[in-house]
Amino acid sequence: MISRRGVLASAVGVTAVAALTACSPEVTNLSSTPTPTEPATATPVAVCKTSDIPVGSGKKFDVDGVQILITQPRADEFRGFSAICTHAGYVMNNVANSEIKCDNHGARYSAEDGSVLSGPAPRALGKVNVIVEGDQILVSF
Numbered sequence: 001m002i003s004r005r006g007v008l009a010s011a012v013g014v015t016a017v018a019a020l021t022a023c024s025p026e027v028t029n030l031s032s033t034p035t036p037t038e039p040a041t042a043t044p045v046a047v048c049k050t051s052d053i054p055v056g057s058g059k060k061f062d063v064d065g066v067q068i069l070i071t072q073p074r075a076d077e078f079r080g081f082s083a084i085c086t087h088a089g090y091v092m093n094n095v096a097n098s099e100i101k102c103d104n105h106g107a108r109y110s111a112e113d114g115s116v117l118s119g120p121a122p123r124a125l126g127k128v129n130v131i132v133e134g135d136q137i138l139v140s141f
């Protein structure tokens with residue numbers, strides 16, 4: 001069986017049933033790069049409030065064991081990505097100035113679209129669908 005963690009790493013459009021298990025930022029280290037995983041559904045899960053995500057920054061959340069980042073690159077524009085660095089699987093939790101930085105080897109990603117700004121990351125971050133309902137942020141993947 002393939003882990004849920006790999007769903008995000010494998011990309012956009014793959015969905016998974018996810019339940020929120022934590023809403024506070026934390027840093028976790030993974031020892032390997034995620035691999036593709038099971039298909040899933042797109043039941044949106046509430047993650048946090050819009051006010052929890054500062055403009056230009058972001059936070060990491062654990063959604064049913066899946067590590068994601070929610071960012072707000074510009075006021076009232078929210079984005080979601082896998083928090084797993086595509087270089088060596090480090091779980092990232094450093095978002096500032098609309099960039100996501102991997103503290104392991106220094107890769108930088110855009111907090112707007114997850115694209116690689118500088119290596120050694122080989123590819124963009126997997127995207128997470130973000131839905132804003134009132135002051136709530138929900139995600140599905």
Ligand code: FES
Pocket residue numbers: 085086087088089090102103104105106107119120121
């Ligand atoms: S694990 Fe992120 S840059 Fe190496």
